[in-house]
Each structure stands twice: as structure tokens, then as C-alpha cells.
Amino acid sequence: MEQSIALPPLPTAAELPDSDDTAVDNELQNLIPNLLLAILAAIWSDRQDWYFGVDMGIYYLPTAPRKSIVPDGFLSLGVERRRQPSGRLSYLLWEENWTPPILVVEVVSQTYGGEYDIKLSKYLDLGVLYYVIYNPDYWQRDNHAPFEVYQRVDDEFILQSQERFWIPELQLGIGVDLGTYKGWEREWLFWFDRAGSRFPSPDERIEQAQQQAQQAQKALEDLLHLLKQRGIDPDSL
Template sequence: MLEYKPLFNCLPSAEDLPDSDDTPVDNELQDLIPGFLKAILAWIWASRMDWFFGVDMGVYYDPDLPPIVPDGFLSLGVRRIVSENLRLSYVLWEEKVLPTMVLEVVSKKRRGEYTKKKDFYAKLGSSYYVIYNPIRPNKPPLDVYRLVNGEYVKQKGNPVWLEEVGLAIGHERGTHLGITRDWLYWYDQQGVRYLTPEELATTAEQRATTAEQRAKRLAEKLRSLGIDPDTLN
């Protein structure tokens, strides 16, 4: 695990460090995929304030080196909201908590997801490393690695249970933002997929419509019996 132990009062804060490396993402999916996972998680853990999911955010692990910028990462045991201005970046010597899970979304441009990044995150000490591959046909769509004795071991299955997270991650075809394709989702321990915010909104709307239709039928029935439903409490 990487360690850096200079004098604490010499370390720069998040406000002192650059919050962007001005490097654009290679394609839309590198933002959409982790952003979608974050949106679902915000519903699953709506009452919890001890987690943070970063999207395309710099993770500073050494004040003398530039940050690593995963497509997404999940940290547990940290404040979900640090201030009304939110986080500028994720600074390990301030947070004191390593990302539990790191996500990289593969693009046509080779960025070392299967080699140098995998080795780096293992050395950093993140419990899980997830590679989602929506583009390259010679690689599986999803690889999930768990850190065991300092090395990543590939996990089998879809979805894959993440013990430290208490959720499973997997992929299947679905629709998000009007786009029907393969997406990453969260699942429970039995492999049941959690609904997305869009699906929840649709379900709530359908329930409201059903309730309204039932109320109308009941009112019509009462009127047929000579009872004015508007006079009933």
C-alpha cells in the first residue's frame, strides 16, 4: 500500500491543489457509466451520509505527484457532503480513507486499464478494481478484481458481490436517458437488480394513475347507487 508521511502541516489542502487536469474524456460513456451508478446509489443509500462516489475526479495520493483520475470511485466511511461547495478533489491525507472500489471505462484509446492502472490501484490498496469494456470485442464486458494479499484476483460471475461494499455490480441491457444499450447496475446479494431513478419515477407514475382510475370507478359505482361521492368524508 502506498504511504506518504511528511509533516502534516506542510501538506497542501484540496483548495491548494488543481481540481482538474484539463484532459477531456475519450467518449461520453466514461462520464455516463459512473454517473449512472452514482445516481442509483444515491437512491439505494439515500439515508446514509458515510459514502462518496467520485466521477472523473482527481485522487491525490502524494503531494509531490499529479493525481490519478479514475472514471469513477467509491469510498466508504467518509462524509458524503463536506460543504455546500462539495469536493474539489479527493485528497487522501485529508480524507484518510482509500477508495474501496475504483472503476475504469475502456475506450478505443489504450490507457493501461489492464496493466499499469491495475498494478497502481493494487499498490494503492483499493479493495476492488472494476473494468467496464463497452468497446473492445476481444475483451470481456466486465472484469471485477478483488485485492487479496496485495494482488488483484479476478472474480467470477455477473453480477459480482462486493463484500466490503454490501452490494453487487453487474451489467445488462437497459435504457438510461433514452439510450438503450448495455449498462452497469447495482444488485443485492441475491442478484436482484436495484431500480434506477427513471424506473422508480415510472413506477410511481403508474401507481398514481392506477389509484386515480380506481377512484374514478368507485365514484361511478357510488353514483349508480344514488350516492354522491363528493358528500362522503
């Protein structure tokens, strides 16, 4: 008779570090994925089946449950949007029904972090479908394009795009464009719709709302002026 050997229980998120405690080289490594998250939170506000993590540890090996990898940003589909009551401490595959991220984003900095080799191999093992590497400052040093998207094809990552890239599973494109975020006008990573129009940043949404309010106020003032010109008292209407 075969006897099964009981494996020790896998640790919970509360028992594991939520990141690798490695400081980022520059603020863009935090701002860029947070912008992608902020835009998703607006355009997918009615969806509860996705999660975007920023600088969060992903634990994916049951044989080495305390080993993690920490992307700058990652997106998972088919998981709970919110974990009550306090949210996620980290992303444990065994607590997410073994759902790996569909997309990972890495921002290359002055200290090279193995984005094109070590991390690429790890994300392949993890089961990631799309791997985005944004390298605006050191792409010549690394002999790569500033923006690259790799897609998992037959158990290997194949470079698909060095420009804007459409992801059918998300019904969104991802790419680079000029914009303003946190009051900083520069090149950022953005989400795009099917027609190629990019979704606005929070700063830009506020500016658009202000412009619409000003236009509405101007239209109202013009209407009141027209009524008065015709001898009509607006208060009598």
C-alpha cells in the same frame, strides 16, 4: 540525540488540479459512473458516510503529493458525504483520514488507457479493494471479457467475476443489465440487491412513479363509478 526533520506541509485540494484535464473518448465514460452515483444517492439517501467521485483526481502519495490518478468513478466508505461549503475539489487521502476508495470503476474506450496493467498496478498501490473494468466495445481487442471485477487478495488483484458480482462490504452487487438512463436505452452498469434484482435508474423511478399514480387514479375512478352504479353519491360521503 536523534533530530527529526520537519517535512513540508502537504498541499490542500485548493492547491491541486481536480482532474488531469484529459478529455474522455466518449460520453459513456461520464454517463456510466454518474448512473451508479445517481442510484446510490437514492438507495443510500439516509447515509452520510460515503462518497462517489466521477472523473476526480485522487492524490495518494505523500512523497509525491502532486501526483494523482483519475478514475472514471470511485466509491469510498467511512468518509463525509458532503464537504462544506462547496464540496470536494479532489480526493486527497491526507484530507480523508487516509481512507482509500473501496471500489474503482473504469470504462475502456477506443484509446486504451492502461486499465489492465498500469492502472491496475496503481489502484493496487492505492489500496483499492475492488476494481471494476467495463469494456463493452473493445473487449475482443483487449482479450478480456466485457465486464470484469478484480478483488484485492494478498496484495494482488485476482479476477473474481465476469458477470454480476456481490460486494459484502457494500451489501450491494454490481453488474450489467439493459435499462434506460438519460432517455437512452442500452446496456449499463447497475447496482443489485441480495436477491439479484437491480435498482432502477432515475428515468425508471420516474416512470414507476407515473405508473403508480395512473393506477391510483384508475382505482379511484373505478370506485367512484361503482358507488354511482349503486346509487351512492360520492360527494355525500
